[in-house]
Amino acid sequence: MTALADDRRKQILAAAERCFARHGFHQTSMQEVCKEAELSPGSVYRYFRSKDDIIVAMASEHRANTQAQFAQALALPNALEALVLVASQVLRQINDPACAPLHFECTAEAMRNPRVAEVVRREDEEIVSALLELVRRGQAAGQIDPALDPRRASEALVALADGLSWRKFLQPQTDTTGYEDTVRQVIERFLRP
Amino acid sequence: MTALADDRRKQILAAAERCFARHGFHQTSMQEVCKEAELSPGSVYRYFRSKDDIIVAMASEHRANTQAQFAQALALPNALEALVLVASQVLRQINDPACAPLHFECTAEAMRNPRVAEVVRREDEEIVSALLELVRRGQAAGQIDPALDPRRASEALVALADGLSWRKFLQPQTDTTGYEDTVRQVIERFLRP
Numbered sequence: 001m002t003a004l005a006d007d008r009r010k011q012i013l014a015a016a017e018r019c020f021a022r023h024g025f026h027q028t029s030m031q032e033v034c035k036e037a038e039l040s041p042g043s044v045y046r047y048f049r050s051k052d053d054i055i056v057a058m059a060s061e062h063r064a065n066t067q068a069q070f071a072q073a074l075a076l077p078n079a080l081e082a083l084v085l086v087a088s089q090v091l092r093q094i095n096d097p098a099c100a101p102l103h104f105e106c107t108a109e110a111m112r113n114p115r116v117a118e119v120v121r122r123e124d125e126e127i128v129s130a131l132l133e134l135v136r137r138g139q140a141a142g143q144i145d146p147a148l149d150p151r152r153a154s155e156a157l158v159a160l161a162d163g164l165s166w167r168k169f170l171q172p173q174t175d176t177t178g179y180e181d182t183v184r185q186v187i188e189r190f191l192r193p
Numbered sequence: 194m195t196a197l198a199d200d201r202r203k204q205i206l207a208a209a210e211r212c213f214a215r216h217g218f219h220q221t222s223m224q225e226v227c228k229e230a231e232l233s234p235g236s237v238y239r240y241f242r243s244k245d246d247i248i249v250a251m252a253s254e255h256r257a258n259t260q261a262q263f264a265q266a267l268a269l270p271n272a273l274e275a276l277v278l279v280a281s282q283v284l285r286q287i288n289d290p291a292c293a294p295l296h297f298e299c300t301a302e303a304m305r306n307p308r309v310a311e312v313v314r315r316e317d318e319e320i321v322s323a324l325l326e327l328v329r330r331g332q333a334a335g336q337i338d339p340a341l342d343p344r345r346a347s348e349a350l351v352a353l354a355d356g357l358s359w360r361k362f363l364q365p366q367t368d369t370t371g372y373e374d375t376v377r378q379v380i381e382r383f384l385r386p
Contacts, residue, residue, distance in 0.1 A: 026305070104304065111301035111362070112219070121363050152375040155360060162359045163352025169304070170314050182345040189382045 009047050012037050013061070016054045021101040025051065025109045052115050055106060059119040063126060070130040079138025080188055083131070083157065087183045094165045095176045104169050128154050138191065145193045153191065160186065202240050205230045206254065209247045214294040218244065218302045245308050248299060252312040256319060263323040272331025273381055276324070276350065280376045287358045288369040297362050321347050331384065338386045346384065353379065 001009070015037035019028040030051060034044045048054045069089050073082040093099050110117040131154035138144030144153075160183065168176050194202070208230035212221040223244060227237045241247045262282050266275035286292050303310040324347035331337030337346075353376065361369050 024305075108301065108304035111297065111304070112217075117363070124360075124363055148378065149375060152372060156353065156357075156372065156375050156379055159356025159360055160349065160353050161356065163354065163356035164349075166355045166359070167317075167348060167352055170310070170317055179345060179349065182342060182349050185341065186349055186379065186383050190379050 005047075008039075008043065009057070012039065012044055012047055013054065013057060016051075017058065017102055020105050021098075025055065025105045026112075052113070055109065055116055056119050058102070059106070059123055063123055066123070066127060067130070070134075074130075074134065079134050079141065079143045080191060082134050083138075083187050083191070084184050086131075086134075087157075087161070087187060088177075088180050090161045091164065091176045091180055091183065094161075094168050100165075100168060103165065107165075107169075124158065128158055131157055135191070142193065144191045148191065156190075157187065198240075201232075201236065202250070205232065205237055205240055206247065206250060209244075210251065210295055213298050214291075218248065218298045219305075245306070248302065248309055249312050251295070252299070252316055256316055259316070259320060260323075263327075267323075267327065272327050272334065272336045273384060275327055276331075276380050276384070277377050279324075279327075280350075280354065280380060281370075281373050283354045284357065284369045284372055284376065287354075287361050293361060296358065300358075300362075317351065321351055324350055328384070335386065337384045341384065349383075350380065 012033065016028070016033045019032050019036050022028075023032075028051065030041070030044065033051075033054070034041050037044060048057065069086060073086045076082040076085065094103075106116065106120065110120040128151075132150055135144055135148075135150045135154050139146045139148070139150060164176055164179060164183075168174050205226065209221070209226045212225050212229050215221075216225075221244065223234070223237065226244075226247070227234050230237060241250065262279060266279045269275040269278065287296075299309065299313065303313040321344075325343055328337055328341075328343045328347050332339045332341070332343060357369055357372060357376075361367050
């Protein structure tokens with residue numbers, strides 16, 4: 001992709017993000033995305049043929065961010081500390097007014113739209129795999145109880161994060177960063193030998 | 194309400210439940226509910242004026258069930274055992290093919306429909322309150338670490354259950370009763386003194 005094409009793509013994604021956060025994915029038309037991006041339909045359709053294409057692209061950008069966060073965490077020598085770091089990043093993301101509405105839109109859409117559900121499912125699998133790697137490493141290093149089922153434990157931690165995100169949806173005034181201590185306690189007490 | 198009216202109401206709710214599980218809340222019309230219930234629109238509208246009214250009634254039935262489960266748990270002398278019992282009931286419910294599709298429908302609808310969101314929010318608040326009572330009782334009895342923030346701890350447990358329910362949606366082949374051991378470990382290790 002040329003630098004211009006890459007800029008164009010980012011411009012469209014940023015415009016779509018603003019539209020989705022404002023009116024919801026479902027209520028936004030491709031026409032509105034074009035208008036927000038200040039581009040002709042022809043230019044937009046060259047990059048994205050549908051709203052589904054846009055949300056798939058957003059998810060892969062989000063995935064790249066998540067992978068970068070895990071890479072940072074994996075560099076820590078202690079798996080428990082790494083998990084606590086990832087958790088605090090997730091809690092900040094859930095709280096971020098620039099991220100949360102789009103995340104909720106994506107979740108709502110996944111519940112109605114199998115193509116979006118597939119994107120969310122793939123991302124979930126990658127997150128579980130990254131956590132699993134951390135948990136297994138911690139078990140090998142004696143930092144995490146080797147008697148725990150590592151996959152179930154990883155999935156329980158992902159579930160905790162997903163559930164706190166749902167709590168933010170239900171109670172938008174919640175400051176999810178206020179859960180940092182509690183989540184650290186869950187991680188440390190549940191996992192340590 | 195007379196016995197006949199109560200039967201009618203239940204008949205309509207059961208029919209609506211089948212329709213929602215089959216085609217989704219959003220795709221179901223009141224006409225289909227009438228047909229499924231084998232009642233005239235006039236009879237159905239006497240009890241429920243809209244699909245929203247039906248989902249509100251379903252939620253209050255569900256709430257009554259949840260309260261009965263908590264009452265059973267509150268009768269146990271040990272708060273940790275009570276929490277483990279509630280968790281295993283929740284995991285069975287998430288797994289139940291007769292409950293899960295309707296629960297997912299209700300969640301999806303809550304993300305688009307403020308009136309349904311309000312119903313889900315009220316139910317969530319009641320569940321958090323019931324757990325909070327259990328956690329505080331456990332702290333007073335020395336079964337749960339008194340240093341934990343009881344509200345945050347209760348909300349984290351609800352989040353874990355909500356997140357496992359979301360996992361069942363994403364990965365429908367998951368047997369959530371298989372998480373029973375892991376969830377028991379989270380509850381016991383996180384909460385005990």
